[in-house]
Amino acid sequence: MTRRARRRSDRHQGGHGQRGGGLAGWLLPDAVVRLRDGEWTVRPLSGAAAVKVYRCPGCDHEINPGTPHLVVWPPDEVADRRHWHRPCWERRCRAARLPPYAD
Numbered sequence: 082m083t084r085r086a087r088r089r090s091d092r093h094q095g096g097h098g099q100r101g102g103g104l105a106g107w108l109l110p111d112a113v114v115r116l117r118d119g120e121w122t123v124r125p126l127s128g129a130a131a132v133k134v135y136r137c138p139g140c141d142h143e144i145n146p147g148t149p150h151l152v153v154w155p156p157d158e159v160a161d162r163r164h165w166h167r168p169c170w171e172r173r174c175r176a177a178r179l180p181p182y183a184d
């Protein structure tokens with residue numbers, strides 16, 4: 082549980098596939114987006130991997146288990162990650178006039 086990820090941890094990793102960490106259920110490699118308030122790492126979480134109730138900071142409503150959504154955190158603060166409804170995150174990104182996902 083003490084996975085340290087001070088920096089983007091995919092530098093030593095050639096491509097897709099298994100990551101060394103214990104966070105199961107990630108669908109894609111990290112994407113980092115830049116918004117007005119800084120950089121954010123964004124990962125989609127599958128419904129199957131969403132086993133807890135989270136509160137979306139975008140709408141202040143709950144994300145029920147089994148709902149595919151996004152996990153977002155500052156790249157150097159993985160312990161501070163937040164769970165967002167996908168539409169809420171997209172709205173936030175649109176408000177910043179930036180695309181919701183990095184290429």
Ligand SMILES: [Zn+2]
Binds near residue numbers: 139140142165
């Ligand atoms: Zn929401």
